Amino acid sequence: MPPSLPDDPESTASDIDRVYAEAKEAISPFVFNHQVAQVFDDMIARSVPGYALCHEVLALITNRYAQPGSVLFDLGCSSGTSTNVLANSSPTNCKVIGIDNSQPMIDRCQVTLHDLIENDRITLRCQDIGDTDLTGASIIVLNYTLQFLPLAIRDQLMTRIYQSLLPGGIVFIAEKVTNPEHAQQQAINDLHLDFKRQQGYSELEIAQKRSALEAVLIPETETAHHQRLTQCGFEIPQTLTRALNFIAFMGQKPRSNSKPASYQSGLGSR
Numbered sequence: 001m002p003p004s005l006p007d008d009p010e011s012t013a014s015d016i017d018r019v020y021a022e023a024k025e026a027i028s029p030f031v032f033n034h035q036v037a038q039v040f041d042d043m044i045a046r047s048v049p050g051y052a053l054c055h056e057v058l059a060l061i062t063n064r065y066a067q068p069g070s071v072l073f074d075l076g077c078s079s080g081t082s083t084n085v086l087a088n089s090s091p092t093n094c095k096v097i098g099i100d101n102s103q104p105m106i107d108r109c110q111v112t113l114h115d116l117i118e119n120d121r122i123t124l125r126c127q128d129i130g131d132t133d134l135t136g137a138s139i140i141v142l143n144y145t146l147q148f149l150p151l152a153i154r155d156q157l158m159t160r161i162y163q164s165l166l167p168g169g170i171v172f173i174a175e176k177v178t179n180p181e182h183a184q185q186q187a188i189n190d191l192h193l194d195f196k197r198q199q200g201y202s203e204l205e206i207a208q209k210r211s212a213l214e215a216v217l218i219p220e221t222e223t224a225h226h227q228r229l230t231q232c233g234f235e236i237p238q239t240l241t242r243a244l245n246f247i248a249f250m251g252q253k254p255r256s257n258s259k260p261a262s263y264q265s266g267l268g269s270r
């Protein structure tokens with residue numbers, strides 16, 4: 001089944017993901033280059049089950065927990081879908097900053113979020129997450145980005161996120177996850193393949209992209225993610241959305257050391 005154009009009336013055939021449609025002699029590791037940036041919105045919507053739901057929930061979280069006058073970071077902002085949600089769901093005196101180390105993705109994002117950037121609602125930076133000062137944040141988002149960072153630096157990054165967040169601040173993360181039970185992993189993986197077929201990807205596209213992502217996208221288990229947040233000091237890490245092997249979860253930095261471990265409403269701070 002050939003891919004159909006998305007509902008967006010402004011989308012064109014050149015926005016459709018055909019990156020792996022033709023047979024390649026050798027498959028290079030996946031990179032967020034110009035070719036990917038051009039079709040990124042189509043690629044992620046057709047590859048990640050629950051992508052839209054994750055952003056619906058991010059809007060609810062932002063609306064409730066964004067602290068007036070604070071900074072909201074979207075780390076690995078790509079074309080700006082999460083950045084847009086942060087800007088549209090937070091108090092107008094919040095500063096929204098999108099970070100990505102791919103210049104083609106930042107260029108794409110600049111086009112998508114043009115009006116919000118012009119109005120000083122959003123700032124974009126082409127920068128490595130490791131070099132980003134996160135001080136003063138009330139929300140830090142890592143949507144489908146942590147999985148692309150080396151395993152060895154994930155603990156350190158999450159500790160820095162915890163230290164940088166304001167009291168009561170939120171880390172919101174979406175990831176592909178693996179299941180430690182082989183049979184369950186196999187079943188969920190098969191369903192993910194069915195999802196991609198249903199989205200119009202051919203067997204060749206699926207196989208070539210999988211090979212390109214093999215050493216680049218390193219998923220962890222849901223338990224490992226929750227444990228990491230707990231070890232950093234976040235209260236009650238909780239999975240908020242799940243679609244096949246993709247989840248979104250959050251953790252909250254305690255407002256003070258003395259309060260019991262429970263989610264605390266951001267409404268009181270408005």
Ligand SMILES: C[S@@+](CC[C@H](N)C(=O)[O-])C[C@H]1O[C@@H](n2cnc3c(N)ncnc32)[C@H](O)[C@@H]1O
Nearest residue numbers: 032076078081100101102105128129143144145
């Ligand atoms: C799967 S995309 C993120 C999708 C996006 N958050 C969304 O919700 O649509 C991952 C992004 O992370 C960026 N990225 C990967 N490693 C990075 C790093 N070390 N520093 C900054 N950005 C990084 C990539 O360039 C890519 O645009």
